[in-house]
Amino acid sequence: MFNRLYVHVPFCVKKCHYCAFVSTSPEEAELSEYPVLLLHELQLHTTGNTPLASIYFGGGTPSLLQPQHLSELLDGIKAHTPIREDAEITLEANPGTVDGASLKEFRKAGINRISLGIQSFEDHFLKTLGRIHTVEQSRQAFLDARETGFTNISIDLIHSLPGQSLDQWRSELQHAIELSPEHISIYGLTIEDGTHFARTYVPDSPELVDDDLSADMFELADKLLTAAGFEHYEIANYARPGYRSQHNSGYWSRDGYLGLGVAAHSLLLDGYGVRFSNPDNLLEYRQGILSARPARIDEHKLTLDDAMSEFMFLGLRLSDGVNLRDFERAFGRSLESAYGPATTALEQLGLVVRKDEVLALTLKGMLLSNQVFARFL
Ligand code: SF4
Structure with a gap:
C-alpha cells in the first residue's frame, strides 16, 4: 500500500514573507505533544509487510522538534513498521534552529540526510524573504552538519527574488557550488495568495523579476550546476551522482506514501491509488487522532x-x-x-x-x- 512515510511538522518560529505552507508558531506544549499524536496516527494504519524505503520530516520546521522527541518518534515508527536498512531518512532544517549539538542528536536518532533551507547567500535577500537566519548561520549550520558526520546534505535556494539581477543569481550559485552539498533544490519565487508578499507587491511590480529574466536564471542554474558535476535530474532538483532524493523520486514515480500530521497528503496504492489529505487545522487534526477517527479530506479513488x-x-x-x-x-x-x-x-x-x-x-x-x-x- 505504501513504502514511504512523510511526516509534516506544521510549526515555524515565524512566518516567512513568501510562505503559503501550513505552519504556525507553536506553544511549548504543542511541540512536545505533537510527536505523540503522530505515533497515534500511524498506529491507526495497517502497514502490511513492505519495509519503508524512506522517511521525510518536512514542514514547517521539523528541526524545531526536540531531538529527544524525534528520536522517540523514530523508535515508535520502527516498532510499528519495518524499515529498510538503507532507508533514506531526511530532516528539513531551518539554519536558525540548529547547532552542532542538536545536529549530533538528530544524527544519533537516525536522521541520515539533512535538507537546509538556506534560500540565499545575501543577508538583505534573507531579510526581504522574512527568514529568521543570516548567511553566517546558514554556513555554520552546513559546516556543523558536515562535522557531525552528515554525508548527504541538501540545500534550498530561491531565485527571482525582488530586485535580483542575473549577476546576483550567478553569485548565489557560485556560493552554493563552493559549499559543496550533495544536493541542491532550486525554486523560482512565486507570489502566493495570502502571503505577506501578496500584500506587498501588486502584479507587475517593478521590483518583481519578469518571466524572461526568471527563465534566464533557470537556464543559468542548469548551466553552472551541471558544469560543476551536478545532475539536473528533476525540474527543480540537482544532485551529485548517487545523491538524488530517494523520497521525492518516489513521489515522481508514483510510489505509495503515507503522510502523517497536519495537512499531510497520502497516496495509498490500492487499485489505481487513493489520494487524501489530513485536516490543515491542528485542533481538528488532534481531535480526529484522539478520537481514533481521523478525517480524510478530499479523498479521491483514482481511475x-x-x-x-x-x-x-x-x-x-x-x-x-x-x-x-x-x-x-x-x-x-x-x-x-x-x-x-x-x-x-x-x-x-x-x-x-x-x-x-x-x-x-x-x-x-x-x-x-x-x-x-x-x-x-
Ligand atoms: S520556514 Fe519554511 S515553512 Fe516555515 S514559514 Fe518559512 S518558508 Fe514557510
Missing part, C-alpha cells in the same frame, strides 16, 4: 485515466523521463494509444524529446512544464 495522467505529469518531471514499456506494463495499453496526438504536438514544439523507449522534457519543456503537463490532464 485508470487519473493514474495514466499522473504517470505522465509526475514522471516527466524527471530528466530520465517516462519509459514507454513501463507505461504499457502499468496500464495494459501503449502510450501512443493514450496520448499519441499530445506527445506528437509537444515534440513538434520542442518541449519533449523521444529517444528509444523514453519520452523526456527538453530544457525548454522544463521551463514551460505547466504547459506540457496540461496536455495530460
